[in-house]
Structures are given as C-alpha cells and as structure tokens.
Amino acid sequence: MATNTFNNAVKIAKYAMDCLENNLTFTKFVNRKYESMFMDGGAKGGDTVNVRIPAKGYAVRHGSAASPQGYTDSYVPITLTQHGADMQFTTAQLELNLEDGEAFKQNVLNPLIAPVANYIDQQGMALAAGIANSVGTPGTLPTTLSPFLDAGATLDECAVPRDGQWAAIMHPRHQASILSSTSTYYNPQSDIAAQYRDGVLGKLIGGFKFSPDQNAPSMTTGNAPGTPLMNGSTADGASTINVDGWTSGQATLNVGDVLTIAGVYAANPVSKLSTGALKQFTVTADVDAAGGSTLTVSIFPALQLAGPNQNVTALPQADALMYFWGVSGATTYNSTSTRESLLFHPDAFGLACVDLPKPASATYCVRVRSPKLNIPIRLIQFYNGSTDQELYRLDVLFGWATLRDQFACRVVG
Numbered sequence: 001m002a003t004n005t006f007n008n009a010v011k012i013a014k015y016a017m018d019c020l021e022n023n024l025t026f027t028k029f030v031n032r033k034y035e036s037m038f039m040d041g042g043a044k045g046g047d048t049v050n051v052r053i054p055a056k057g058y059a060v061r062h063g064s065a066a067s068p069q070g071y072t073d074s075y076v077p078i079t080l081t082q083h084g085a086d087m088q089f090t091t092a093q094l095e096l097n098l099e100d101g102e103a104f105k106q107n108v109l110n111p112l113i114a115p116v117a118n119y120i121d122q123q124g125m126a127l128a129a130g131i132a133n134s135v136g137t138p139g140t141l142p143t144t145l146s147p148f149l150d151a152g153a154t155l156d157e158c159a160v161p162r163d164g165q166w167a168a169i170m171h172p173r174h175q176a177s178i179l180s181s182t183s184t185y186y187n188p189q190s191d192i193a194a195q196y197r198d199g200v201l202g203k204l205i206g207g208f209k210f211s212p213d214q215n216a217p218s219m220t221t222g223n224a225p226g227t228p229l230m231n232g233s234t235a236d237g238a239s240t241i242n243v244d245g246w247t248s249g250q251a252t253l254n255v256g257d258v259l260t261i262a263g264v265y266a267a268n269p270v271s272k273l274s275t276g277a278l279k280q281f282t283v284t285a286d287v288d289a290a291g292g293s294t295l296t297v298s299i300f301p302a303l304q305l306a307g308p309n310q311n312v313t314a315l316p317q318a319d320a321l322m323y324f325w326g327v328s329g330a331t332t333y334n335s336t337s338t339r340e341s342l343l344f345h346p347d348a349f350g351l352a353c354v355d356l357p358k359p360a361s362a363t364y365c366v367r368v369r370s371p372k373l374n375i376p377i378r379l380i381q382f383y384n385g386s387t388d389q390e391l392y393r394l395d396v397l398f399g400w401a402t403l404r405d406q407f408a409c410r411v412v413g
Contacts (some may be wrong), residue, residue: 008094009392013366013379015105016113016394020377021370023110023117025213026124026342028373029167030349031403034078035374038354044082044397050075051350053403055308056159056269072308076401078352083119084395085112094390113394120398121215125169127349127402128217128342129256130300132282133158133409138221138325138338141177142413151343151409152208157275158406159268160345167209167346171216171339174413208343217340221333222253222283224324230261231294234316239284239302243322244294251289252335253297253324258282262321264303265313269406274313278323301405311406341411348407353398 037049053074061067087108135150136142148168155166225247234241241261260278268275281299289295304311325333356378358365364381378395402408 008390009364009366009379009381010368012109012381012392013368013377013394015109016379017368017370017375017377019105019110019113020117020375020396021372023114024121024373024375025211026121026169026215027351027375029169029209029211029344029346030124030351031346032351032353032374034350035352035354038080038352044080044357046080047354048077048079048399049352050077051401051403056406057272057310058308059272069308074309076350076403078350078399078401080352080354080397080399082356082395082397083116084393085116086391086393087112088384088389088391090387090389116394116396118215120396121213123398124349124351124400125213125215125217125342127400128340128408128410129219130282130284130402131342131348131405131408131410132258132280132300133406134258134280134282134325134412135409136412138333138412139336140413141339142174142411143177145178147411147413148208148341148343151411154277154409155343155345155407157266157268157277159270160407163345165346166343167211168341168343169213169216170210170341171218172212172214173339174216174341174411175210175212177413216342219256219338219340220254221325221336221338222257222287223251223334224253224327225250225334226293227328228322228324230316230318230320230322232318234303236305236315237302239300240296240298241316241322242294242296246289246293246295248293249289251287251293251295253283253287253295255283255286258325259297259299260323260326261316262323263314264316264320267310267313269309269311272310279312338412342408343411344408345404347404348402350401350403351398353396356395356397 034049034051038047053076055072058069133154135154136147152166227245228243229245231242231244259281264279265274266277266279267273281301283297284300285298287295287297301311303315305315321328353375355367355376358367359380362380366379367376369376375396380393382391384391
C-alpha cells in the first residue's frame with residue numbers, strides 16, 4: 001500500500017510538471033544562471049542573493065600615460081517567494097482519475113497548475129513597468145512590425161549583443177493586429193502557411209523569436225496637461241526630478257509612464273557617445289498633483305553623467321522642457337489604456353527557481369525537475385482519515401529580477 005501511495009505521488013508530480021512546462025512562455029527566454037547561488041535543497045521563501053552586474057564600459061585612454069580607473073560593480077537582489085496549489089480526492093476518486101493519465105492531466109491537473117504557471121510568468125512580465133526603453137504610441141495598436149524594428153534599433157544603440165538570443169514576447173492583441181499585414185514578409189512558404197494555420201508569428205525579420213503570451217502586461221497612462229518644465233537643476237546620480245508647469249491639480253503620473261527631457265540625450269553604454277535620441281526614463285511611483293502644479297517624480301534609471309555606467313550626455317537644466325510619452329504639454333494620453341509587448345535579450349531578466357527542502361516528517365514527498373526548463377516542483381501527499389481523502393500540496397520557489405534594464409525595450413500600443 002505504501003509503495004502504491006508513493007507511486008501515485010510520483011505520477012501526479014510528473015503530470016504536474018508536464019502541465020507547468022506547457023503553460024510557461026516568458027520564463028523560457030530569460031537568464032537562469034544564478035540558481036546555484038542558493039543552497040541546494042535548503043532554500044526557503046525570503047532568501048535573497050545579490051547578483052553582481054559588471055560595469056557597462058570604461059573610458060578609452062588616449063596617449064601613453066596610464067590613467068587607471070576603479071573597478072565598480074553593481075548588485076541586483078533576487079528574492080525567493082513560495083507559491084503553489086493544493087488539491088484533494090477521495091481514495092475512490094484518485095484511483096479512477098489515475099487510470100487515464102492524459103485525461104487526468106487535462107481535466108484535473110491542468111486547471112490547477114495553469115494558474116501557477118501564469119503567476120510565474122506574470123511576475124516576470126510585471127518587470128516591464130521598470131523598463132525605460134519604449135517605442136510605439138500608447139493606445140494605438142501596431143499594424144506592422146515597424147515598432148518592433150524600432151525596438152531592435154534601440155537595443156543596438158544600447159550595445160546589446162546580437163547573439164541570436166533576442167526574443168519578442170507579444171501581447172496577443174499586438175500579434176492579431178499585425179499578423180495579416182506581415183504574414184508574407186521575407187518568409188519561406190512553409191512559415192507563411194504556419195502563420196495562417198496557427199495564427200502566430202514565428203521567426204521573422206532579424207531572426208527574433210516572436211511568442212504571444214496572454215500574460216503580456218497592459219497599463220493605463222497618466223495625464224500631463226500644461227507645459228511641464230524642470231524646476232531647478234539635477235545632480236549626477238539623481239533618481240528624482242522636480243517638475244513644474246503642470247496645469248494645477250490635473251497632472252497625474254503612473255508607474256510605467258515614460259518621460260524624456262530636452263537636452264538630455266542617451267549615451268551609448270560602451271562609446272559614451274550620444275545615440276541622437278533623448279534618454280528615456282520610467283516613472284517608478286504614482287504621482288498626483290493634488291491641487292498643485294509642482295511634482296517630485298521618481299524615475300529609473302538614475303541620471304549618470306560620469307563613470308562606467310554613464311547613460312546621459314548632459315544633466316537636465318532648469319526650465320528644460322519635459323516630454324510625456326514623447327509629447328510636451330500632452331492631454332493626448334489622458335488615462336489611456338495601452339497594451340505592451342517586450343523585446344529583450346535573456347540577460348535583461350533573471351529568474352531563479354530553487355528546490356524546496358523535504359520536510360523531515362513528510363512520509364510521501366516528491367521533488368521533480370522539468371527536463372526542458374529545469375524548474376523544480378515539490379509535491380507532498382498526506383491522508384485525512386476523518387474524511388477518507390488524499391490531500392496534495394504542490395509548491396514552487398522562485399524569484400525574479402531585472403538585471404540589465406537597457407537590454408529590453410517595451411512596445412506600447
């Protein structure tokens with residue numbers, strides 16, 4: 001009997017793993033190099049590791065005189081959180097369900113596991129709000145691949161390696177909008193047929209892998225009426241700016257809104273030369289004018305004019321014009337609902353999925369890892385004698401972080 005009970009737990013754990021793999025999308029394309037930094041089999045929710053991010057670039061020396069530069073690392077924390085799903089069966093139900101493994105996966109486990117997989121992807125896609133690089137027009141669906149090509153150009157300007165690993169996670173509405181107009185662009189006949197048959201984009205221009213994801217985010221823009229201007233100058237390293245000139249009591253900024261400032265151009269991370277485009281910043285905390293016309297706005301990334309992490313060619317000057325989603329004095333995007341796709345290199349984001357420990361008192365505990373995605377699941381089975389039910393708890397332990405924000409670009413619309 002004990003052997004049969006354990007075999008049931010093993011079957012359910014493996015079936016659950018199949019369902020998890022089949023429901024993950026964004027997770028398949030990100031950096032997974034940092035899981036070994038957590039203690040194998042001994043990690044728990046709340047554990048954190050600091051991932052070292054090398055500096056982006058150093059200044060070139062001109063001439064024979066040495067000019068040593070200090071080595072500066074930055075660190076990004078990845079914190080684990082525990083999530084899962086639970087189920088119970090009478091012993092009779094369990095025996096009947098397990099007789100047909102495929103039916104059990106589709107009818108019982110998939111509805112239970114799909115929300116867990118979606119939650120893992122959702123937590124990763126939520127990081128998009130912290131990505132400043134952005135192309136497209138809020139509220140206007142793209143009808144061609146042009147915004148995605150613009151996003152690729154933005155990544156090139158950010159010195160992102162073109163190593164064949166770029167991915168585009170598409171909002172389903174973006175994909176539906178552009179599919180018909182791009183289905184025959186530069187594609188073999190077999191790819192065109194697949195697009196019409198399956199309704200999805202494959203490897204198209206530039207070799208990017210396009211994947212639709214129902215967890216691609218949406219957001220609502222704020223509102224920026226008036227003529228917003230920098231209120232005073234801003235110091236190097238600042239992550240807040242003071243802005244006045246808003247129409248009194250009407251301005252609101254939402255997390256994820258994108259701002260640019262006149263005269264503040266983006267610097268290529270390697271050459272430090274201007275890219276010719278204004279540096280984009282994303283709002284990191286909601287702001288409401290609340291009857292006034294001056295706002296203190298928290299932004300990311302911080303302004304860096306010097307050193308290996310330089311990202312701008314000049315600091316904001318007093319009374320410099322501020323642009324809201326590329327427009328000054330805009331009521332154009334007044335609480336505009338917009339969908340987002342994401343073009344990125346795997347090193348933009350990090351995901352750590354770590355084994356949970358086996359409790360000492362757990363008689364039937366199974367830990368399995370998916371062969372394709374290397375994601376561990378722990379399943380514990382226990383029996384409730386008063387109700388004649390077998391109970392199962394399924395747990396995953398994971399953590400997300402943005403590692404290199406400049407390695408990603410949002411496509412809004």
